[in-house]
Amino acid sequence: MNETVKPPTPGQPASKRPASNLASLVTGADREFLPAALEILETPPAPKKIAVMLTICGFFGVALAWSFIGRLDVHAVAWGKIEAGSKTKVIQPLDPGKVESIAVDNGSKVQAGDLLLTFDPSETLADTRAAQDGLSSSHAEIIRRRAAVQAASAVQSEIAAQTSTEIGKRPAPRIVARDEIA
Template identity: 35%
Template sequence: MKLPTLNPADPDPLEFAPPLLRLQESMPNPLGRTVLKVLAALLGALVLWALIGRLDIVAVAEGKLVPHSYLKIVQPAESGIVKEILVREGAVVRSGQTLMRMDTLVADADAKSLEAEHRRKRLSLRRIDAELANKPFRVEAGDPAELAREVEAQYRANRAALEAALAEEKSRLVKARHDLSSAEQVRAKLLETLPHYREQDKAFERLAKEGFAGGIMASDKRRERVEKEQELKTQDFIIESARAGILQSEKKLAQIDSDYRRQLHAER
């Protein structure tokens, strides 16, 4: 019996089979097996590293190194750059022997900065002493020219600011004293003339009652007397206000000088 030959162009019968049968007859995907092998290899490597590996703990802390041998580890007090090492590890050294040479570039820069700051501070102290003593600031021989000009400019600026504040408050004090003097003069004049207005008021009031003067004239004299009495009270208030202004200006002048000196002491 001769079997029928299949034409390569004929469709695969599994394509028309049910999904379950098609899944059962198809070859499994090799990717899953590869992933499983890789995971198993990684797990084995992890177990092997856990059995034979060692974990080093790195900690950072500040302190002094204490060696367990006779070798002395030299630690500098300040960080720097080593220019030259004159000994080898394990060599025997003597007391006072030079072990290494440091690069002095940074140290020289720091020294110059400290020296400049020292000179600036010294000039500033002289400026403060001159301001506290109300004396001029004088440049001495040997003072750096640039620093001396800077400190002298600061001295002049501080004195100018102080004198401006004092001059402004002194002008208020002079005005308050002038107002007080004027008010006292007006008050003295009112005290001299007020009895005359009171006598006129009483006289015209008596004449009006006796019929020798009109009521309008008596009313005018009464009004003049009342106005002068009110002016006297007003001058009393002006005098009290001027005295309060004088007291306030004097306190303000003392406060300006006190604040100025307190700031100078704080700068020291």
């Protein structure tokens, strides 16, 4: 601190002072009293801020390099319905049911008539039994109604026979009227 600073000559502007001479003379306590612009220029940057800035720049540099070098798979998530363009064949059973076993592997070649799937027959058997029970019930209903028709026709013929005998026993209305008049 024993160095002396020469003041600028009257014709020389203050901005033409040698900067290295000024930087070497200003210490930490003296920076507080410098004008704001010179204080910013003379104060060294904080090492933590420099480290954070370099880290962020490094991340951006790595991301930029990865965007040129790396390969990304494209995945899309969307709502909708998947439809095949062409050459499709619908494979479905005549009677739907649960698949019990699959006889072929993915990509294997099959011939016409080869076994592809085995279905669980329990649902089909239950449907068959229900249909047979319904058929038996219908046959029983037919027999019951035929018996009811036969019984009704027997009762009807009996009533017709009784009415004809009663009509035969009664005198004709003309005779009754003639007897009453006479």
